[in-house]
Amino acid sequence: MTTNYRRFYKVQPGDTCNTIIAAAGIYGPNFYIWNPAARSDCSGLWANTFCYIGNTVGPSITLRPPTPTTTTKPPAGNGVATPTPFQVGMVSNCKSFYLVRSGDTCSSIASARGISVNNFIRWNPAVGAGCTGMWANTWACVGLI
Structure with a gap:
């Protein structure tokens, strides 16, 4: 087998x-x-x-992609209006946002915004360490309060 x-x-x-x-x-x-x-x-x-x-190694998987958050409320307590939809799990103390486009990578966004790839992934954990979970047409955090 x-x-x-x-x-x-x-x-x-x-x-x-x-x-x-x-x-x-x-x-x-x-x-x-x-x-x-x-x-x-x-x-x-x-x-x-x-x-x-x-x-x-193992049987097939059933895929159930996460659904981007579509609330219009800002994350609790920071006073910054958060655009929607945004990356699932995005940090609540975000002040700067970037609209992810098809073809963007964590590196290209981080470079364009002058932040580290590690921070980008930390602030948008759903993108994953390999940046394979980033969704086009959703907002990602690129700066903190």
Whole structure:
């Protein structure tokens, strides 16, 4: 019996390449290499089809991506209006925000804003250590009070 299982995911209505990449915790460019039919703009991703999301030791996983917070209230006590939607788990003492765009990386955002990648990840923990959980079209913290 093999110990190397291939992981596939059945695309659900509303899924995007970015949501699958984030939920699977994989390196974004690999997704497009493994699934060329999805195309770089994700226009080839179709609901109810399967995409390859890598190998793992163990059985397949069920993906349930986190939902970005959509509240219009600022985090308690800081007095700063927080734009929505924002990265899940973002720190509550944020004062500066950046709208994540498709193709952004933790490094590119940190460099553009003059902060360290470590701080960016600390302030936006849902992006993950490998920056695979960052969602396009959500706001990320790039400066603290």
